[in-house]
Amino acid sequence: MSHMDSEVRPSNFIRNIIDEDLESGKHTQVQTRFPPEPNGYLHIGHAKSICLNFGIAKDYQGQCNLRFDDTNPEKEDIDYVNSIQQDVSWLGFQWSGDVRYSSNYFDQLHAYAVELIEKGLAYVCFLNGEQTREYRGTLKEPGKNSPYRDTPAAENLALFEKMRKGEFKEGECALRAKIDMASPFMCMRDPIIYRIRFAHHHQTGDKWCIYPMYDFTHCISDAIENITHSICTLEFQDNRRLYDWVLDNLNDFQAPNRTRQYEFSRLNLEYTLMSKRKLNDLVTRKLVTGWDDPRMPTIAGLRRRGYTAASIREFCLRIGVTKQDNLVEVGMLDACIREELNEYAPRAMAVLRPIKVIIENYPNATPEIINAAVHPNKEDMGTRQLAFGRELFIDAEDFKEEANKQFKRLVMGKEVRLRNAYVIKAERCDKDEQGNVTTIYCTYDADTLGKNPADGRKVKGVIHWVEASTAVAAEFRLYDRLFTETNPAVFETVDEVLNPNSLVVLHGVAEANLKHAKAEQAYQFEREGYFCADSKDSSSDRLVFNLTVPLRDSFA
Structure with a gap:
């Protein structure tokens, strides 16, 4: 264990809730989960969630599941599944039992959808996408009921079965929860809970052509796994109403100590994008060399650049857990890695x-x-x-x-x-x-x-x-911020804020002791900065060193 891993964990509002739940007897053991969607590599924002969920389980002698939210097969890939498991392990955490998948519960989720239909709480709707948006209303105007909203339960059951058998085209219809089209919360205006997708699934193959939506899947998966504290980021705060509505209306989940959702602020880091969609765009357009490009904020990219698991855990500890959105100075992350490497490199x-x-x-x-x-x-x-x-x-x-x-x-x-x-x-x-x-x-x-x-x-x-x-010849890759603006997310396109000097390649020489430098082994190159041998491109025949961080903050 690194010297950076503090024994003292600062309290936060989630730990206070857990303390109260254990003291009152509402729960006797803490069970958390980390539920990534396998549609990209994990980034530093996910590291905050990993440290929180796995850290809480460890500190309270509880358990934390790793569960893939794999309900969108068109965007998912087994490569992402493998990379996520590697990242969690590298960060120093071990999940409880086997890796879990939401797809493990597809049969149960289907049965719960049928239960809602039988109770008159879900219906098959044939409005197309544009019509559905039109009927939903706006933040200022209530929505309108779908013309299919009052279809009898028996007919909805038959239609849902036809959906399951692949007798409708993609987009032709969807199963919606019947809640309240006048709700001030958009997520409660009869949300879609199942849609048709003729897509091969990396776990279930071609068994299904209907797939449950995240908001329907997530709460039920939590309840099946007896998660006590379902911790997610603030953008899901409104969705907590749907989370509770689904469980409130299913017979199996009426226990008073059932799972509850709690939200904390996501990590916003200077000069960094935290959107997997936007990061995927950088990869797809080859603006970076891949998800593990050392300029990327992915855990794989940070690891390849020379950041250590201990320094990332320490960073997550220092920024804390609150409900307050803020933009964290990137210098805090750099300080964590400098402190560790100064000590050990x-x-x-x-x-x-x-x-x-x-x-x-x-x-x-x-x-x-x-x-x-x-x-x-x-x-x-x-x-x-x-x-x-x-x-x-x-x-x-x-x-x-x-x-x-x-x-x-x-x-x-x-x-x-x-x-x-x-x-x-x-x-x-x-x-x-x-x-x-x-x-x-x-x-x-x-x-x-x-x-x-x-x-x-x-x-x-x-x-x-x-x-x-x-002397041994070596290539030195000097990495800088990928973006020139502190908050690139507010710009319409990333192209206008891409840093043209985010990578400078120099060819020089190193002392002979570095000829067999191991990948990811940190060194302080005296008077230059902290470097590590590149895990992909470096070998005894071709030495390639990545700049992890300068000796002092030169970017500010």
Whole structure:
């Protein structure tokens, strides 16, 4: 367990409700669920819900189910099912028992729909989509009853059976709950509870051509699984009335301690989209390389970029659980990963924009070996060996022929310390036809090895470097925010706020110790930032490093 996982869980209104329910005896055990729809990859907003539902179950010695809301087969895919299970496990949580699917309950859901029809509480409606919208009314005007609303129960049963047998076309009719067309809540104006879809289902195959709607399925699935606290986001607040109406009108769910729905505010994060539909659009139009593109806010994308499960859990803990909508600063997420990686990431040196340095007075033909700490504050992490020789690479941005006193790096005629190594002095340089410096010629002081040189010389600047003959070539992907605006969701199209510099690719060199860097292993590249080897594209033949986060917040 990471040092970031706090033992103390701050209270919130949901935990207060659970405490009261347990104290009153309404419930003796807590049972929650996480019910994703398998129509895309999970994102950081889902991580908040995962941490809440699984965290509550863990803290109260209860159970949490993983249940796929798989009622829309046209948009679902087994790849999404697998990715969601991987994400939940990677975040450090384990669901109770087997993975569940709403489709497990299709037979029961059908029987409950029949029960509502028999009670005169559901009817088959033949209004088309446009007519249904017209009859529904507006927020200011009540709706009108469908002309099919008073069809006798026996006839509705026969029609619903014909729907089940595939004797109607898609969109020709739907089963609607009979509630109140004048309700101030749109979701209560005779909502559709079953529609016809001739679509192959990833779990049930071609058994069904009618599929239940989410609002009908969700509450019944919760009740079947004896969920005590059904926790969802605020956009479902009005739908709680439908949630209760369905259960109130079914014989099996009349117990006073049956499931209840509670809503909390969803996560809104700066520079981030939380709509799976919009994220899918980015993937489909190839504006990103896939759902796991390191610029995406998906859990898979964050993992590939180098974020740890502990840092995401810590972030979810810090933002808390409230009913108040707000836009969370992305710096909070970055701070969580920086704190963890500063503590645990081994140090290494990589030069992203290499320029050659030749130390003319260096006497050895072969490189010498210098021992350097793996972590400056953790002796138990040991040391690493660095080659040092006559030819090195430094970053082009660390050299200027002339500079003011604020530039504390290598300047012509002045000294700088090489990290973990010697003090060098720039003597002259070569340039290409465009005037770009290609090689810097230096001298070094052999008595200045280490952090505390014997001569007590004070050299203000320290730069990183990589010895040339042992350097390994590497590609560095510098990721920035995907959007240029703090709240991209308010713009009509994402295209107008896409950041053209969200990915900059550089080709440089790294110290030899990184040749076999493992995917997702974090490193602090000294003076550059936190990086990890890319899990898809990096290998011993082609090193690819992703920037997780800079050493400090440079975007703000």
